[in-house]
Amino acid sequence: xxxxxxxxxxxxxxxxxxxxxxxxxxxxxxxxxxxxxxxxxxxxxxxxxxxxxxxxxxxxxxxxxxxxxxxxxxxxxxxxxxxxxxxxxxxxxxxxxxxxxxxxxxxxxxxxxxxxxxxxxxxxxxxxxxxxxxxxxxxxxxxxxxxxxxxxxxxxxxxxxxxxxxxxxxxxxxxxxxxxxxxx
Numbered sequence: 001x002x003x004x005x006x007x008x009x010x011x012x013x014x015x016x017x018x019x020x021x022x023x024x025x026x027x028x029x030x031x032x033x034x035x036x037x038x039x040x041x042x043x044x045x046x047x048x049x050x051x052x053x054x055x056x057x058x059x060x061x062x063x064x065x066x067x068x069x070x071x072x073x074x075x076x077x078x079x080x081x082x083x084x085x086x087x088x089x090x091x092x093x094x095x096x097x098x099x100x101x102x103x104x105x106x107x108x109x110x111x112x113x114x115x116x117x118x119x120x121x122x123x124x125x126x127x128x129x130x131x132x133x134x135x136x137x138x139x140x141x142x143x144x145x146x147x148x149x150x151x152x153x154x155x156x157x158x159x160x161x162x163x164x165x166x167x168x169x170x171x172x173x174x175x176x177x178x179x180x181x182x183x184x
Contacts, residue, residue, distance in 0.1 A: 001113050002158070003042050005169035008176035009113060010041020010106035015179055017101060029095050033102055040077075040106035044114075047071040073124035077107035113172070117165045134164060 001009075014037025018030055025033070047069040070076055081104025088096025111120045119130025159166050 001110075001118075001165055001169050002155075003045065005113065005172050006042040006045065006110050007038045008041075008173045009109045010037040010039065011176045012172065012179065013037055013041065013105050013109045014102050015183075017098070017105060021098070023094055023098055025095060025098065033095075033098055036099060037102045037106045040103050041110055044072050044077065044107055044110045068121070068128065068130075070124065073121045074108055074111045075124060077111075078104055081105075081107070113165070113168065116168065117162050 011034060014034050017037075018025075018033065023030075050069055050071070081100045081102075083100070084103055085097050085100025088094065088098075088100055111122070114120050115122070115132055117132055117134050119132035121128050122131045123129070
């Protein structure tokens with residue numbers, strides 16, 4: 001999924017948590033949680049920078065994929081979210097408690113979406129094999145050129161070869177936009 005889809009997913013998850021839990025938080029704190037939710041919806045993909053450091057390009061190769069780093073393993077984000085939650089619990093800080101929940105759920109929303117066609121290391125550290133619903137070894141094989149031309153070709157590829165993920169991403173983005181504009 002593209003960054004905008006993961007960001008929209010984090011927004012929707014955070015809105016759902018706030019709507020279901022009705023936490024005793026100020027409007028400003030709720031807005032901060034929305035921003036954090038959007039960030040943590042995308043945060044697992046920050047490991048693309050590790051790929052860049054190793055390969056000097058943002059595009060994964062057969063040898064290296066950002067989804068093979070420990071930072072793209074759900075258990076890491078679960079532990080991180082629970083650590084923040086329990087820290088907030090011990091400090092009686094409801095904002096930190098909800099931040100911990102948002103870290104966990106927004107990042108896992110990212111992984112659920114990635115599981116559709118890309119695959120995620122759900123069993124890491126016990127297993128590194130990515131698990132996908134539609135296990136189709138989809139590789140873009142787009143020659144690396146200029147940054148912009150690569151991404152234009154990638155989006156065309158994404159719309160055709162990964163149509164299930166693409167349609168889901170559109171639904172997530174449109175839902176997030178409708179919810180945002182309805183709330184404001």
